[in-house]
Amino acid sequence: MSSGPPAIHEIMEARKTISGRIHRTPVFTSSGINRVIGAELFFKCENLQKTGSFKIRGASNAVFSHGKVPGFATHSSGNHAAALTLAASWRGASAHIVMPESSPGFKKKAVRGYGAEIYFCHPTLRAREEKLKEVVNRTGAVFIHPYDDPLVIAGQGTAALEFLEDVEGIDSIIVPVGGGGLLSGTALTVKAMNPHIQVIAAEPAGADDAFRSFNSGDLIPSENPDTIADGLLTSLSELTFGIIREKVSDIVTVSEDSIKAGMRMIWERMKLVVEPSAAVPLGALIEKRDSIPGKRIGVILSGGNVDLEHLPF
Amino acid sequence: MSSGPPAIHEIMEARKTISGRIHRTPVFTSSGINRVIGAELFFKCENLQKTGSFKIRGASNAVFSHGKVPGFATHSSGNHAAALTLAASWRGASAHIVMPESSPGFKKKAVRGYGAEIYFCHPTLRAREEKLKEVVNRTGAVFIHPYDDPLVIAGQGTAALEFLEDVEGIDSIIVPVGGGGLLSGTALTVKAMNPHIQVIAAEPAGADDAFRSFNSGDLIPSENPDTIADGLLTSLSELTFGIIREKVSDIVTVSEDSIKAGMRMIWERMKLVVEPSAAVPLGALIEKRDSIPGKRIGVILSGGNVDLEHLPF
Numbered sequence: 001m002s003s004g005p006p007a008i009h010e011i012m013e014a015r016k017t018i019s020g021r022i023h024r025t026p027v028f029t030s031s032g033i034n035r036v037i038g039a040e041l042f043f044k045c046e047n048l049q050k051t052g053s054f055k056i057r058g059a060s061n062a063v064f065s066h067g068k069v070p071g072f073a074t075h076s077s078g079n080h081a082a083a084l085t086l087a088a089s090w091r092g093a094s095a096h097i098v099m100p101e102s103s104p105g106f107k108k109k110a111v112r113g114y115g116a117e118i119y120f121c122h123p124t125l126r127a128r129e130e131k132l133k134e135v136v137n138r139t140g141a142v143f144i145h146p147y148d149d150p151l152v153i154a155g156q157g158t159a160a161l162e163f164l165e166d167v168e169g170i171d172s173i174i175v176p177v178g179g180g181g182l183l184s185g186t187a188l189t190v191k192a193m194n195p196h197i198q199v200i201a202a203e204p205a206g207a208d209d210a211f212r213s214f215n216s217g218d219l220i221p222s223e224n225p226d227t228i229a230d231g232l233l234t235s236l237s238e239l240t241f242g243i244i245r246e247k248v249s250d251i252v253t254v255s256e257d258s259i260k261a262g263m264r265m266i267w268e269r270m271k272l273v274v275e276p277s278a279a280v281p282l283g284a285l286i287e288k289r290d291s292i293p294g295k296r297i298g299v300i301l302s303g304g305n306v307d308l309e310h311l312p313f
Numbered sequence: 314m315s316s317g318p319p320a321i322h323e324i325m326e327a328r329k330t331i332s333g334r335i336h337r338t339p340v341f342t343s344s345g346i347n348r349v350i351g352a353e354l355f356f357k358c359e360n361l362q363k364t365g366s367f368k369i370r371g372a373s374n375a376v377f378s379h380g381k382v383p384g385f386a387t388h389s390s391g392n393h394a395a396a397l398t399l400a401a402s403w404r405g406a407s408a409h410i411v412m413p414e415s416s417p418g419f420k421k422k423a424v425r426g427y428g429a430e431i432y433f434c435h436p437t438l439r440a441r442e443e444k445l446k447e448v449v450n451r452t453g454a455v456f457i458h459p460y461d462d463p464l465v466i467a468g469q470g471t472a473a474l475e476f477l478e479d480v481e482g483i484d485s486i487i488v489p490v491g492g493g494g495l496l497s498g499t500a501l502t503v504k505a506m507n508p509h510i511q512v513i514a515a516e517p518a519g520a521d522d523a524f525r526s527f528n529s530g531d532l533i534p535s536e537n538p539d540t541i542a543d544g545l546l547t548s549l550s551e552l553t554f555g556i557i558r559e560k561v562s563d564i565v566t567v568s569e570d571s572i573k574a575g576m577r578m579i580w581e582r583m584k585l586v587v588e589p590s591a592a593v594p595l596g597a598l599i600e601k602r603d604s605i606p607g608k609r610i611g612v613i614l615s616g617g618n619v620d621l622e623h624l625p626f
Binding site: 270 | 339341360361365577580581583584585586587617621622624626
């Protein structure tokens with residue numbers, strides 16, 4: 001695979017690579033939520049995916065696309081770390097995870113639960129990169145970036161492939177954006193399969209680097225992001241930004257109150273545990289329904305890993 | 314239909330009556346929970362059912378089995394009230410719900426949300442029955458009991474019909490018991506379809522009237538029950554007790570701590586919102602795995618209606 005955006009045949013290849021290992025997640029609807037929003041919404045439940053998020057798609061595609069290696073490594077305090085650890089274990093390989101000491105306890109516990117070797121570092125970009133380099137040099141592990149990697153993006157795109165097969169006549173698909181892996185994969189898939197469907201991104205207003213980058217045309221890094229949506233704190237990469245500029249119709253920002261309202265609506269009405277990041281698209285629909293085109297709207301519920309002891313309600 | 318236990322053909326008839334109106338709920342598994350329990354568990358997700366519980370099965374079967382009537386009535390502060398109200402609305406009939414003033418706010422809100430006419434009474438059996446009689450006399454509404462009704466029991470039995478079709482080779486099915494509607498319907502269905510499968514009931518130790526009735530052979534009413542499982546406070550009726558004595562293999566009791574542990578396990582590992590009552594069977598499996606026979610065990614997750622502002626974690 002090249003280092004540029006994955007082609008649609010590479011996304012289809014990814015699907016063959018990972019199918020049988022991951023869940024084909026269900027699509028649920030809620031007549032109650034449809035009434036509130038005034039549209040027909042279809043929720044692709046990646047919170048019910050293995051490791052509780054879509055990240056296992058990209059991680060397992062990357063892991064199974066490499067030859068025999070001593071292990072895999074990444075820096076992440078969250079869902080990509082858990083996903084890479086599980087995918088590595090399927091190959092009998094070790095996983096080396098660099099995470100900030102300041103990561104919440106329930107995330108450390110989850111990653112450790114999958115059997116990762118964890119390396120703590122100071123919560124700065126520089127400390128994280130230095131520690132990762134040291135770990136990779138010492139162990140020979142292959143670094144799998146959470147999103148700046150065509151194999152990872154191709155894997156994330158497989159959720160949209162399933163979505164388009166399972167729901168007919170979708171007008172638009174809305175997904176959350178952090179580093180842009182899910183958004184890039186979704187946009188590449190959707191635009192290749194049916195260019196009439198619009199791909200929209202929803203981003204917390206408190207971490208709106210993708211929104212500002214998209215509108216200015218320059219990649220603006222995330223600085224001091226402040227949002228409950230802890231999976232969306234990262235910046236776009238050149239690779240994901242390039243795909244997003246070309247394929248995504250719009251990026252909308254969402255207030256913290258609307259993210260919480262969306263999260264609560266999904267918990268109460270759909271009986272699904274979703275993490276705040278996964279509720280950002282519904283938050284956007286609650287807030288600015290008119291900015292999001294379509295009578296039939298697909299929403300990817302990106303994950304369900306949340307600290308039950310610190311809920312926002 | 315007679316006033317005795319419904320026959321299997323009546324349960325199959327119920328399924329025809331309600332299909333298309335209710336969800337065929339999915340069955341989920343969790344490799345993480347299987348590892349903890351040391352068995353293969355299959356969870357029938359009635360928390361994802363319309364109105365958030367299995368109660369819509371019995372309520373809609375009863376409602377659609379009656380001729381044209383001015384309305385329907387019941388006394389319930391919980392899931393049966395919401396279910397009866399929705400089922401009545403499908404027929405364009407009104408729903409009259411008698412509930413104690415002391416019912417939690419989120420339940421009042423839910424029942425009102427479905428469009429019920431609510432009548433508050435003092436929280437005693439006598440006040441409830443008097444108020445119900447008055448409402449029925451004045452409105453001509455038909456009283457649908459939450460469980461002491463063959464049509465309701467037949468409706469609840471349809472969950473097990475689907476379960477047996479969707480999962481092969483189950484050794485036992487475990488369900489929570491309160492008034493015994495779900496348990497009776499499940500037991501009648503399972504024993505008619507495959508008598509080798511054992512039906513087990515799980516009951517909170519703090520509301521163990523069914524356990525004591527089952528073991529003594531006499532119907533012992535529920536007195537001052539005290540449990541977080543607020544759907545399981547009611548007593549068996551002569552009808553449900555008779556079915557349970559004949560068809561159920563065992564009733565096991567579960568501590569409050571195990572109910573909470575089961576609930577948390579389902580939320581964390583399966584990303585499903587379930588109410589405490591729905592977690593009682595998994596609580597039983599956590600606590601006394603050895604009392605529950607089988608390598609492949611079916612669990613009915615009975616509902617997901619919970620007050621998000623008062624969670625036990």
